[in-house]
Amino acid sequence: MKVFLVAGELSGDRLGGALMQGLRQLVPDVEFAGVGGPLMAAQGLESLFPMDELSVMGIAEVLPKYRHLVKRMHQTAEAALDWQPDVMVTIDSPDFCLRVAREVKAKSDLRCVHYVAPSVWAWRPKRAEKMAKHVDHVLALLPFEPPYMEAVGLRCDFVGHPVVTEPVASEAEVADFRQRHGIGDAPLLLALPGSRRGEVGRLTPTFGEVVARLLRQKPDLKVVVPAAAPVADLVKELVADWKVAPIVLDPNEMDADTAQAEKRAAFKAADVALAASGTVSLELAASDTPMVIGYDMNWISWQIMSRMALIDTVTLANLVAESRTVPEFLGPAFQAEEIAPALLRVLEDATEQREAMSLTMERLGRGQEFPGVRAARSVLDGLKK
Structure with missing residues (x-):
């Protein structure tokens, strides 16, 4: 099984690392490619380029780097298409990741999963409708999010948040x-x-x-x-x-x-x-x-x-x-x-x-199954259906 992943910042790298660990637990021979940081690298990902190039927030902050970000977006989409994975999982960073998904969907029928539902409950609610055009499945971190995605026809599963299983100092x-x-x-x-x-x-x-x-x-x-x-x-x-x-x-x-x-x-x-x-x-x-x-x-x-x-x-x-x-x-x-x-x-x-x-x-799921495994199960179940 081949999984292409894209994360754009440290929080996404944490989620990606947990998902990769869960996938490896369920499918030991899984292969990974894409963009990520150190925690995803620890799970076997060789990033196409340094993830921190994408860690830009704010409209005015993005503008000076826009051309470079667009170049990286095209590079990422082409890499996904060339590798021909079973599924692509984009993680958070919606302004970058969902553009990659859109380009990939325009040229293929590759299944696209987005990990972290966009905060349509906070601002820009129309994003859910736009997202449904090029994303097949959403993994939500917050328990109140699935109805917002399901309302526009997207499958959305609450998978818990990895923070609940991270060790706490004694x-x-x-x-x-x-x-x-x-x-x-x-x-x-x-x-x-x-x-x-x-x-x-x-x-x-x-x-x-x-x-x-x-x-x-x-x-x-x-x-x-x-x-x-x-x-x-x-x-x-x-x-x-x-x-x-x-x-x-x-x-x-x-x-x-x-x-x-x-x-x-x-x-x-x-x-x-x-x-x-x-x-x-x-x-x-x-x-x-x-x-x-x-x-x-x-x-x-x-x-x-x-x-x-x-x-x-x-x-x-x-x-x-x-x-x-x-x-x-x-x-x-x-x-x-x-x-x-x-x-x-x-x-x-x-x-x-x-x-x-x-x-x-x-x-958020403290005391329940490891969120990375829950996310992995959701991804695999979506492939079956």
Whole structure:
């Protein structure tokens, strides 16, 4: 069996790696090709080109790289057609992946599966109808998504979210992390300014202002920044003038297992997190780490996207639990003087947020079959039918 996969960013690479592992468990002689990152590479994928070339977000941010992205889109579609797989699975990154699917469908009858239902419940609802023209099957991460896809005639299966099965650091690992980094019993802030260069550049300076304000109330505050590998050097550069020197976890300076263990320990050891918007809110919920979400983008992108939004929160932990316990500060509200007091309030009492995070994990499939295997079963079942 041959499976062609396309992922465009770190979250998609995580999903792709889990799916590949599940497929290999069910079909041991499966072969893979396509585009992915390190976790997919660990499962045997040789990427056509570096995945981080596709990790661009925001309308204004995409425009300067548009021609190159179109070139990569055509290259990916042609590679899929030439390889003649049994199925193509595109993963998240809909603006890139669904264009690849459209080109492939225009030239073949290859079955196309898209992993991660586009957030039509949040904005651009017409995407579901457009998607149905060149996608056969959708794998959903969130339990409330299938009806939106089924309404336009697409098969859509909720397969759970891999975050619910990722290991969480033990109390012993937390104690060791705090001891090795000289944190002791001090309050610990986890700062997560994103994994793309653009968002790291925009968010990190304000994160630094938040830290400065927190230090006035918590002078013994410690800060840890688990950096994503592609932006680790930029993170180090941008945090150099913070009022307290943060502990930057650079995965480029560690082997893969150590880097993951350090990140897990940091997530669990933190008393509170300030994070960019995205799937990281689910990682924090899995570690039972209270959080505040902060995000900003190019002014043009914000004006367009804020007018198209259909929801009042972008935080997945809020959406899945149907609560609003995670404070968020987006666009014009992304101001240090507003974020710092919210972090202090969460530090003081996160009872309701922790209850909501527990419910989130339950609804995403914690305790059930490994989501990668569920996704693999869904893909294989679709091929049979």
